Amino acid sequence: MAEINLKYSRRLDALVLKPGKRDVVSYRLATRLSTSDFPELLRLWREDADAGVFYYGVTGLSRLDAFARRPISLAQYRTMLESLYAVMDLCVREGLPQGNVCFDTSCVYVDERGAMRFAFVPFECVDGIGSALDLLLYLSGRGVRMVLPQDESARRAVADFARSRSVLPAADLGTFLAERFGLSTCAPAVPVSGLAGGSGSLGYTGGTGPTGATGAAKKSMTFDPVAMMTGVSLQRDVAHGVATEVAGTVESGPLANVAETSLLGGGEAVREDGVPAGAELATSAKPVMALVRESDGATYTLPDAPVVLGRSQTCDITIAGNSALSRRHAQLDPAGLTLTDLGSANGTFVGGVRLAPQISMPLDIGTMFTLANEGFRVVVR
Numbered sequence: 280m281a282e283i284n285l286k287y288s289r290r291l292d293a294l295v296l297k298p299g300k301r302d303v304v305s306y307r308l309a310t311r312l313s314t315s316d317f318p319e320l321l322r323l324w325r326e327d328a329d330a331g332v333f334y335y336g337v338t339g340l341s342r343l344d345a346f347a348r349r350p351i352s353l354a355q356y357r358t359m360l361e362s363l364y365a366v367m368d369l370c371v372r373e374g375l376p377q378g379n380v381c382f383d384t385s386c387v388y389v390d391e392r393g394a395m396r397f398a399f400v401p402f403e404c405v406d407g408i409g410s411a412l413d414l415l416l417y418l419s420g421r422g423v424r425m426v427l428p429q430d431e432s433a434r435r436a437v438a439d440f441a442r443s444r445s446v447l448p449a450a451d452l453g454t455f456l457a458e459r460f461g462l463s464t465c466a467p468a469v470p471v472s473g474l475a476g477g478s479g480s481l482g483y484t485g486g487t488g489p490t491g492a493t494g495a496a497k498k499s500m501t502f503d504p505v506a507m508m509t510g511v512s513l514q515r516d517v518a519h520g521v522a523t524e525v526a527g528t529v530e531s532g533p534l535a536n537v538a539e540t541s542l543l544g545g546g547e548a549v550r551e552d553g554v555p556a557g558a559e560l561a562t563s564a565k566p567v568m569a570l571v572r573e574s575d576g577a578t579y580t581l582p583d584a585p586v587v588l589g590r591s592q593t594c595d596i597t598i599a600g601n602s603a604l605s606r607r608h609a610q611l612d613p614a615g616l617t618l619t620d621l622g623s624a625n626g627t628f629v630g631g632v633r634l635a636p637q638i639s640m641p642l643d644i645g646t647m648f649t650l651a652n653e654g655f656r657v658v659v660r
Contacts, residue, residue: 584614
């Protein structure tokens with residue numbers, strides 16, 4: 280940090296960047312950053328167009344080195360890794376110089392969920408602000424403590440990966456996160472707020488790999504907040520046995536906030552042809568099935584016929600505002616309580632397992648499934 284003058288102002292609750300005599304400001308970058316909404320980055324602004332001082336808003340955030348002094352949950356740790364990948368991928372996608380991202384722990388800020396925000400320095404040349412590999416080594420160091428002792432294996436796996444690299448391309452980190460943690464790596468975006476929304480929306484592009492998790496007793500995760508945040512089901516007895524052979528075991532990434540969801544032609548329906556699997560949870564002899572969106576709790580009554588979920592307005596349930604979803608993403612059959620991927624680009628996940636296209640997967644009442652980065656569950660009313 281000796282090469283740039285970037286300091287925190289308690290009065291402004293902001294980072295203040297003052298260019299030095301040798302610093303050449305790129306006003307092209309400064310204008311782009313101040314007029315664009317990149318949730319991976321701290322918001323940049325100037326008091327007026329001619330001002331030479333830049334500010335980064337950090338209200339409601341903690342400095343990373345202070346945040347890491349307390350034990351971190353596995354959900355927070357996954358979110359931190361995902362947001363590191365997200366900012367690296369942002370630079371690749373948007374053509375931004377990654378060397379201008381400040382990876383030094385003193386100017387990386389993080390929210391309570393673990394989502395990190397980075398200061399992008401709008402100079403033509405920047406030195407002394409660390410690298411993505413430096414930050415990954417810090418996150419995997421012994422100074423970072425996990426809440427649960429058994430989660431230390433995750434930190435050690437990251438440490439082994441980081442120490443094996445002399446440079447850290449975004450693609451390599453994305454592949455590692457997908458294989459080790461099941462985090463998807465295609466369309467990153469870190470949501471600004473919302474616990475249920477998770478830490479990011481990394482869509483899925485391809486390869487799957489083992490997560491190292493084992494099956495647990497059959498148990499609904501409806502009331503497990505950690506499982507909801509991470510997208511990892513505690514049960515794998517059915518989903519693991521059926522889908523691992525066709526798709527490999529992958530834990531879905533955290534969920535993303537979505538602007539709106541609408542239901543087309545969905546009236547309230549009551550089943551007449553028997554009780555579906557898991558309907559013992561219902562109190563009525565004629566249960567009504569409903570779809571619940573995890574990001575905001577919105578509930579939609581399901582008919583007794585299969586419904587298509589996706590971005591297209593022609594779908595039975597249209598999920599707007601989420602570009603990670605395919606136009607026709609998946610089909611949900613409330614009658615048989617099954618979910619089928621319709622060849623989506625970023626994947627459909629049940630119990631942490633990505634479904635192969637056109638292969639139906641049985642669901643349990645209350646179990647969360649994920650479409651790309653958006654979580655849902657089926658309940659009985």
